[in-house]
Amino acid sequence: MEKLKILVVDDERGILTGIRRVLRNFTVSFPFHDEDFEYELIDSETGEDAIEIIDSQDIDIVLLDNKLPGIEGVEVLEYIKKKEYDLAVIMITSHASIDLAVKATNRGAYNFVPKPFNQAELKSAIQNVTKHLFLKRMTKELTSEGKEIRFKFLSVLSHELKSPINAVEGYLRMMEDKQLGNDINAYTKMINRSITRIESMRNLIMDMLDFTRVESGKKSRTIQEIDIVEIAKIAVDSILPIAIQKNVSIRTHFPDELIKKCDAGELEIIFNNLLSNAVKYNKEEGQVDFVLKKDRKNVIIEVKDTGIGMSEEEKSNLFKEFMRAKNVKTRAISGTGLGLSILKKIVELNNGNVTVETEVDKGSTFKIEIPF
Amino acid sequence: MNKKSILLADDDRDYLEQMQFHVEKLGFKTILANNQKECEEKIETEKFDMAILDLMMENEDSGFILSYKLKKKYPDIPVILVSAVTKETRFVFQPEHDDSWIKADKMLEKGIRPDQLQREINKLLKI
Numbered sequence: 001m002e003k004l005k006i007l008v009v010d011d012e013r014g015i016l017t018g019i020r021r022v023l024r025n026f027t028v029s030f031p032f033h034d035e036d037f038e039y040e041l042i043d044s045e046t047g048e049d050a051i052e053i054i055d056s057q058d059i060d061i062v063l064l065d066n067k068l069p070g071i072e073g074v075e076v077l078e079y080i081k082k083k084e085y086d087l088a089v090i091m092i093t094s095h096a097s098i099d100l101a102v103k104a105t106n107r108g109a110y111n112f113v114p115k116p117f118n119q120a121e122l123k124s125a126i127q128n129v130t131k132h133l134f135l136k137r138m139t140k141e142l143t144s145e146g147k148e149i150r151f152k153f154l155s156v157l158s159h160e161l162k163s164p165i166n167a168v169e170g171y172l173r174m175m176e177d178k179q180l181g182n183d184i185n186a187y188t189k190m191i192n193r194s195i196t197r198i199e200s201m202r203n204l205i206m207d208m209l210d211f212t213r214v215e216s217g218k219k220s221r222t223i224q225e226i227d228i229v230e231i232a233k234i235a236v237d238s239i240l241p242i243a244i245q246k247n248v249s250i251r252t253h254f255p256d257e258l259i260k261k262c263d264a265g266e267l268e269i270i271f272n273n274l275l276s277n278a279v280k281y282n283k284e285e286g287q288v289d290f291v292l293k294k295d296r297k298n299v300i301i302e303v304k305d306t307g308i309g310m311s312e313e314e315k316s317n318l319f320k321e322f323m324r325a326k327n328v329k330t331r332a333i334s335g336t337g338l339g340l341s342i343l344k345k346i347v348e349l350n351n352g353n354v355t356v357e358t359e360v361d362k363g364s365t366f367k368i369e370i371p372f
Numbered sequence: 373m374n375k376k377s378i379l380l381a382d383d384d385r386d387y388l389e390q391m392q393f394h395v396e397k398l399g400f401k402t403i404l405a406n407n408q409k410e411c412e413e414k415i416e417t418e419k420f421d422m423a424i425l426d427l428m429m430e431n432e433d434s435g436f437i438l439s440y441k442l443k444k445k446y447p448d449i450p451v452i453l454v455s456a457v458t459k460e461t462r463f464v465f466q467p468e469h470d471d472s473w474i475k476a477d478k479m480l481e482k483g484i485r486p487d488q489l490q491r492e493i494n495k496l497l498k499i
Contacts, residue, residue, distance in 0.1 A: 170387065
């Protein structure tokens, strides 16, 4: 049970007793949180008193009347806002007016409860403010430690890592239980699928290591003058076997040489990513055009394919981690969903930019510009 | 007696085929969906007695969405949600509770053994 402290600021004793009665055994529970919330009530009759209590105790919720003997409720609200206290305020007032509502909202009041209120109104106000407070605190906790993205990344990552383990384990169990009988040949498909899943898991782990290294800035870089054309040729050679299997031809449009100061390893990752995508997502007997050129400011890399292309929605998610386009056409194509995020990070590390032109069933063109 | 049929949705084709194998071995017919979109179509067009849905497909919450849609159309058809990821999300999923925001009857973590699967199916279909 998690206890939230409610400070009730009202000079009418009757209101306080009423609130106490309603909230005595009241608890709030949310399906997304293990613990129920219960409430401890503290009361004060003046704004001055309330400020003292807020300063000295960890208050979570303030039920605040505006009309008080000394300073007004909105002034207490102002104080809370100025001090940036992590609490939520509900105004209770019989003198509700647009003017007060605007004032109070501007000063950060979360909600209003008009006086007189019934049990249900109070309970629902408390329930809402509790949810608001809980979510706000949770978000704050996650963002303050830079965790929000990390956390999402981790849950998707663990999904991507556990899925192949589950698949392979499932096949092994079926073999263990001899579900298809005693002839080992009956299990060929299961064995092959298991090997494929393990290979793709290995790729994911390698990509992930690249990704974290680039992201954390820990990747060691060796910047020196290199001939980009040489590296591009090696990348083409290494993709050829897969291209031949798929009857995809690769045409290169390279100058004799293209010298630039950069890290050779980074360029390799860029080229390998672009080419393997252009081949994997191409159609049978398709074509890849690989262009290297320069203008006055930039080295320009273009890879054009005649593949399945992308919808606008798929395009908008293209560089996000693990956002592989999942549709009938991509189902049989293996990929980790990290390649293009890594590519983008590396291009940005080199002060460059990536653009994509794409049309469904026609193909995509990736263009990278990196300044000299 | 007619065989009961179970709608299976998973974007991991290995897992889907394994589920199909086990479920059919238990004596049920299966209807397969390879992703959330296909599953939505199957919910509209097919007849089935139960559904076993993967949680993370095109969307991180595909299973929740499907379960919600399915229960809206067929409140009495039991739904089991399965996922490789549960604890990592830090959320507690207890769809068995009446007041849960997740409209499903059971949530299971992947790595489900056939005997456990049989127990859960039988319980929900009251066999």
